[in-house]
Amino acid sequence: MIEEKITDMNIGGVVIFTKSLFIFLLLDVYLKGSHAISSTEVEQHLEMGKKLLAAGQLAEALQHYHSAVDGDPHNYLTYFRRATVFLALGKSKSALPDLTKVIELKPDFTAARIQRGNVLLKQGKMDDAEKDFAAVLERGRNDEAYSQMNAIADLRGDIQEAYMLVEHGQLPAAVEILGKVIEKCPWDPNLHETRAECYIQMGEYYKAISDIRPTTSLRSDNRPAFYKMSDLYYKLGEAEESLIQIRECLKLDPDDKQCQPHYKKVKKLVKQINAAQEAKVNGQYDECLNKAKQFMKTEPDEEFYQLKGQSFLCHCHAKGGNIQEAMMMCNRLLNRDPDNIDALMDRGDAYLASEKWDEAINDFQRAANMEEGNRRAQEGIHRAQKLLKQSKKRDYYKILGVRRTARKKEILKAYRKLAAIWHPDKYDGDDKSKAEKMFIDIASAKEVLTDPEKRRKFDEGEDPLDPEQQQQGGGPFWHEGFNPFGGSGFKFKFNFN
Incomplete structure (x- = not known):
């Protein structure tokens, strides 16, 4: 066309x-x-911004000041008011260009000079701040500018002393001085990073993290800070939080050579720990043991994860019936961490399974003393005391000669073996009354230990076949016609109510 x-x-x-x-x-x-804005509209925006600022509605006030600046880009007051809102919002970087523009438009505007000097001082830019305060003093006396000039001189001396102390390894003294400096220069990332390094060398990782965190906004694209926080959380055993921080690094650069491999390791570890925890909660104790061993292998160097892994092994061995392994792992864990309440209670459970009632009571009592109101500890004491009392009476596990952790298949096998010996129709001895009593005990043991609910009660220290309960209608009784092996002779029949 x-x-x-x-x-x-x-x-x-x-x-x-x-x-x-x-x-x-x-x-x-x-x-x-x-779309041009009239001077009347500019004044309206300024007035609305002022009212919203007074009401604390900073974001709304900022929008009106944006409109005022766009409508009258040569009015120094609009820039100054917008800078005030930026500072109130904690956006010092955004405030500085506005304050600089104010000074360009009106070099003798003292309030803007002092405001900019204060911002620069908080950022640790003392030379630039000093120039602004000096410019104010050239125009006449100003108490605030004079005070800040003296403060800058003191701060320079404090910073020099702090760095000298760091160099000579006097870290606590350096930290104390840096704290005073940071109060005056809270937006200086160098000061926070220096104090964070002191804290790291002192082993105070949480305090180090508190200093590193603000540098992620004080420096642009501060990937090293996110990596450092992730690494510290990792060392503290907070793998989930470590994963959160390292992901922040990768948001800035998915291929960061330092953050990417660390992310893969932390992600793998978190997945394994969560899998172990899920198996533990669901009572899948073999799976719990496998996952715990996996994450201990993933991170063999950091003590926290080794202790955490041993804690899983202690608990899941105890609950899974591996008593010797549980005792070994719980003892190892408690040797390194004597105040580990969970390990004490897990060992208490292992002692219960080993029928060491007094030792179990001692462990649960220690745990209860360490954490008042701990329900598991209180229940453990009560259960151990009941089992101790019960041990002086009839013990169905001992009657059948099986461990307290025996499975149903083992219990039935033991029952059949003993029943074949003591069944009154099969007994070769002369003492038939002894055979009858033994067979009754064997049958009672089989009844209790093969019934999940009755076995649970017995394991908690309550005999479901207690004579007192039989008087109330519970328990077995004999009557003619019972013979599990057939044949002639004595005829017994159980009727379980």
């Missing part, structure tokens, strides 16, 4: 526009003119 050409001959050459382009330019001029 051939466009009609418009030629402008008013300049030393020829400028050619297409007709469509010319129309577009005219439209653009019209639109810009239609």
